[in-house]
Structures are given as C-alpha cells and as structure tokens.
Amino acid sequence: MKYVTIKDVAKKLNVSISSVSRAFNDKYDIKKETKELILITAKEMGYHPNPIAQKLSQKKSFNIGVIVPEFINEYYSEIIIGIQKVLIENGYQVLVMQSDESPNQELANVMTLTQNMVDGLIIAPTLEGENMEFYLELCQKGHAIVFMGRIDESLPASKVIFNNFKWSFFATEHLISQGYTKIHHLSGYYKSNVSKERIKGFRKALEKHKIPKENFRVIETGFFAKEGIKVIDDLINSNDLPEAFFCENDLVALGVIKKLRDSGIKVPDDIAVIGFTETIMAKLMCPQLSSVKQPTYEMGENSAKLLLKILKDENSQPETIIFDGELNIRESSINKRK
Amino acid sequence: MKYVTIKDVAKKLNVSISSVSRAFNDKYDIKKETKELILITAKEMGYHPNPIAQKLSQKKSFNIGVIVPEFINEYYSEIIIGIQKVLIENGYQVLVMQSDESPNQELANVMTLTQNMVDGLIIAPTLEGENMEFYLELCQKGHAIVFMGRIDESLPASKVIFNNFKWSFFATEHLISQGYTKIHHLSGYYKSNVSKERIKGFRKALEKHKIPKENFRVIETGFFAKEGIKVIDDLINSNDLPEAFFCENDLVALGVIKKLRDSGIKVPDDIAVIGFTETIMAKLMCPQLSSVKQPTYEMGENSAKLLLKILKDENSQPETIIFDGELNIRESSINKRK
DNA sequence: TTGTAAGCGTTATCAT
DNA sequence: ATGATAACGCTTACAA
Secondary structure, three states: OOOOEEEEEHHHOOOOOHHHHHOOOOOOOOOOOHHHHHHHHHHHHHHOOOHHHHHHHHHHOOOOEEEEOOOOHHHHHHEEEEEHHHHOOOOOOEEEEEEEOOOHHHHHHHHHHHHHHOEEEEEEEOOOOHHHHHHHHHHOOOOOEEEEEOOOOOOOOOEEEHHHHHHHHHHHHHHHOOOOOOOEEEOOOOOHHHHHHHHHHHHHHHHHHHOHHEEEEEEOOOOOHHHHHHHHHHHHOOOOOOOOOEEHHHHHHHHHHHHHHHHHOOOOOOOOOEOOOOOOHHHHHOOOOEEOOOOOOHHHHHHHHHHHHHHHHHOOOEEEEEOOOOOEEHHOOOOOOO | OOOHHHHHHHHHHHOOOOHHHHHOOOOOOHHHHHHHHHHHHHEEEEOOOOHHHHHHOOOOOOOOOEEEEEOHHHHHHHHHHHHHHHHOOOOOOOEEEEEEOHHHHHHHHHHHHHOOOOEEEEOOOOOOOHHHHHHHHHHHHEHHHHHHOOOOOOOEEEEEEEEEHHHHHHHHHHHHHHHOOEEEEEOOOOOOOOHHHHHHHHHHHHHHHHOOOEEEEEEEEOOHHHHHHHHHHHHHOOOOOEEEEOOOOHHHHHHHHHHHHHOOOOOOOOOOOOOOOOOOOOHHOOOOOOOEOOOOOHHHHHHHHHHHHHHOOOOOOOOOEEOOOOEOOOOOHHOOOO
C-alpha cells in the first residue's frame, strides 16, 4: 500500500511541510487561504495524516485499552459500545481485550496494552483483590486508568461502579412486599465485593422487615445457568426449598427456573424468582423474569468520560461514579395468592 | 509516562543502538554473548521495543481491523474471540469496531481503520450488496481483506461463509421427518444472500419430499424477537397458522414461541418451531429450542488464518472457506403425536 | 505568517 | 560482528 504523505502535499503546493501540518492542526497560526488551499488539495490527493507518525512524534498513541472479563453476554458488550462512542468522538481508538474470566489473562492483557503504549486503560477486573498490588503500582506510576465494576473500594483510582447494595436491597424488599418471608439469595462468589454488597443489601432488607434469620439463606452459586441448576438440585434433594429466590444474575435465574420447571414446580405460582443485571432474555422468557437493570451504556460512556478527564488533567483527583439501576417487576416474582 | 528506549540500553552497555535492535530481531548476525547480555540488561531496565516506532519504521501497523454488524449477541462475540486468538498469537493487535447494523457506519468504520493503517481487515458486512463498489476498489488497491458471512459471492476476495443452503435444507427436512407438511419459513431480509440461500434450502427440501406448494410460505420477518411476534400476530388474525415454523434465528423463534404461548398455543404440541444460528438460550428456554449451530469460534479462527496467509503472500489467490454446522434437535420441533 | 530543522524510537543499509 | 546513519511521517521550537 502506497500512502500519500505530508511531503507529497507540501511539494505539490510548494509550501513547507510545517504549513501542511499546521493546516491540519488548529492550534497554530496560519493564513486562512493557505490553510483552505492545503486542506482542499490534501483531500484531492487523498492525504490523511499518518496516525502512527503522529503518535511517535507526540509520544501519544491515541489508543485506549479496554479490558473486560468477557463479552459473550450483552452486559460488557453494551458497556463497550458506550465507551467506544465517547472515545471515538474524541479521536481515540479503542482496543478491546477480554480476559476470559481469568486474572492471569487479565494481567497479560494489561501488559500487552501498556507495552503498546495505550494512553489510558479502562479495566473491568475479573475478580476484586487479584492483581491489586500491580494495579496500585500502575496507578502510582501515573498511568491513566479507570476501573469498573468488580473493583476494591480501597484502590486510589477512578472508578465506575453500580450500587449493588441499594438495588439488592430493593430487589429483596420487593420479594418481601409480595408476601414472601422465606427467601434464598443465590450469590456469586463470596470473595467478590459485588457479591458482598449484594449480600449486605439482601440482609438489610430482611432485617428492616424483621424476617427471622432462619427464614433466609445465602448460597454461593456462581454466574452460570448450570450452577443455578445444581443448587436447585441440591435443595430439592435436601427438601429445603424457600418461597422465593433472589439470583446473582438472569442466567442463574434461568437455570433455577428451568430446573424448578423440570421438577414440576411452577414459577411464580409455587416459588418466586428474581434476577439481576437484566438481559434481553428477561422479557422473552416464560415466565417473564423480574430483574434489576443496570445502565450499561451510560456506565460505559461515563467511564470513558472519566478517563478523558484524567488524560486532560494529570493532577485530577480520583473520582468514583456510582450508578443506580431500575427494578423491573415482571411475572416471575408476582405472588398470585396475595 | 517515561519509557526506557533503545538508546538507554545502548548507552548503559556501551554498544550501538543497532546492536540492541539486532538483539531483539533474530534475522541479523550478532554474537551470542552480546545478544544475551543485551537481552538480560534490557529486561532488567524494563525495556520493550516501542511498537509505534517499529510500525513507523517498518511501514506496518501490526494492527488488524475487525468490523462486525454488532456484538450484542454471542454470534459475533464468539467469532471475534476466535479471530483475536489467532492474530494475537501472531503478533497482531485487533481493533474491533461494530457497525450497529448500518452500512453507513460500516463504511465509516472501514475508513477509520484504513486511515489508521491497519495491515488488514476482516469485515462482516451488515448487508450484502451495500458498499460493494467500495469494497471492490479496496481489494483492487491491494488491501488485505477477508470477508465473512453476509457477503456477495461475486466479490473477488477471500471469504469465510456458512453453508446456509445445506443447513436450511436439513432443518426443513427434519421438520418434514416429524410429519409436518404445512411449514412457514420466517426469513431475514430477501435482499440478503444469506436469506436467499436459506430460502433455497427450504424450498429444495420441500420439493424433494413433494410437499404441495400451497402448504408452505416464506415470510420476510427480520432478525429480532419483536418481528417474530408481529408475524405470529398477523397470522393469528388471518387465521393462517401452519404446523411448523422454521425461523431466521433463535431470537425470532423466541418471539414466535412467546406470542404463540400468550395466545394459548403450545409448542411443540400444537405447532413446532425450529431456530437457526444457535444461541445459549436454546438449551435454557422452555421448550428447549431446536436449532442449527454454527462453528463461530472456528469461523473466526479461520478468517484470521486466511488473512495471515494474504499478509504473508501478496499474490495469494482469493479463497473461500465454507463452514458446515450441526442440527441440534430439542423439544420445540418434536412431533409428539407421531 | 511561513520555513528550517531537531526530534520521536525504531529498522535497515552501508561501512568498518 | 558491530557501528554510523538515513529513513519512516509527523510535530514543534525557533528563526526568518
């Protein structure tokens, strides 16, 4: 591939390459007519500034690295779309890497990206606590980083997180309002702050409504349908089914509902179920699934904006944006007997 | 951010920068001991070759652009993962952009990426026929491009496609084998080659089994659950329901099943349904959905490999890889009365 | 307002 | 086997 360079344009117009450069960069003085002439001629010749040369010259890559645990589910996909929109508008390229839910892969991704001179990073870690010393070091070295989601509060960096406590509280309170008093919470991983917050919200709601302790349980389940199925299987065997399940996410809820149905137990007639981190499936399932919707797109946009702020002002202080959600009540958690 | 450069390493060891460069590039003569010394010292100092400088020097970006219609659904996500694996292993970075199902956005994405000097492109177009002259031009200019999925056969370029005809045929034949003779095919967009191939396969199966013409219909539906719902709504109103539906994809099938259920019609007891381009939902739905699985990951891997081949040998001839799928029969298409 | 030239961090060609 | 140096395409002091 042969590209037209700044020299070609300069030669054609008998001007210096600096003038051509200036024509493409607003910040310098240049006569209006020359600028226009250059711009027009450049366009005719099919010239575009070579971003790689710009990067080398400016010691900036105009690349932003985005690292997510996965993008098979729409959650991170939507976040990425929000990020991309903001960053592309601001002249950045977005390099997306996925860690396959592995902290090691995550670390490798960070390495690859920093070695490729990304100007900044948006990292959605797979697990809080992992790689934390490394991230601390990165931050102290002055890397521009925004963390997202599953991240330790203690890390002195900008963060975009979801108010898991609050919306876990609301989800639980909703189940209580439907008259359910025996409720199990199928949690993600206890290690994770997200899960801890959800558990806190769950407990808080039960306490507020004075549900006796023996009426609720928290079960470490995981993120996938398969794991939801397994838990139900165990509970059926031990004859320990509650009146309602508050699940880690829609996928787990889906597994729960499937297993219950296969066992002849109807949702919500016999047992109510509510999900979290709403997916497109929620509305299409049978029964339609109640869930907590997170503003994924906005979360992506805002993490990008936060990063741009850091990029513009190196001395900007770490900032944390906490997002609220939306409780969407559907069939799966409605108490028909009430 | 302060990076260690080749100069720093050279100075420290009192060697020339060429030697350091050579130590990092196998293709040159350099004494084994000096090489090792340089490599060790470089590592100690935290030196990595600056990829941007390498790119400028070599007039290669080592970036590959990947453009997909969307990555909200797992289909393209999985393809991307396959692509990334192969390309990253080969020292390339992958820039992913999504066109939001818009040919205009797709064009803008191609522009952005070519202007950013990507060495090659993998393009999954949103709609065949759109932007075709432009792609033709790109190919003729010598850009390394692999097309994927919804692409005109006529384009003289490397392609990775799925055998829609064949698997549409098998899906239809399966419905026939279940004893259904009144079958409707809810197609994507008639414009699209993919849909055309699916329709051909559908017709071929019906012809083979001598189903009378008045027993089958093709209805242009679209890609989303909403559109499936609308079609069923219309068919119920016009009292024109068939015995079985062969849907464009799982999402449409989901809409179909939902609407039928809401109307008191049971699947598969009253009407059978089969999807296409299997998603994770298929196994989790109620009833479990029969569908045709596409080898997404492998398709991604192979498109990347195809691109690498072009990159290595400029004169390599266009090649087309056609992938086969897998017909997964589940509850939704089983005729219980048979 | 414009031009000159140094510099960004490499690779690659030519000497030595 | 090693070093000097031009070149890659651009930005940006500085000079004119």
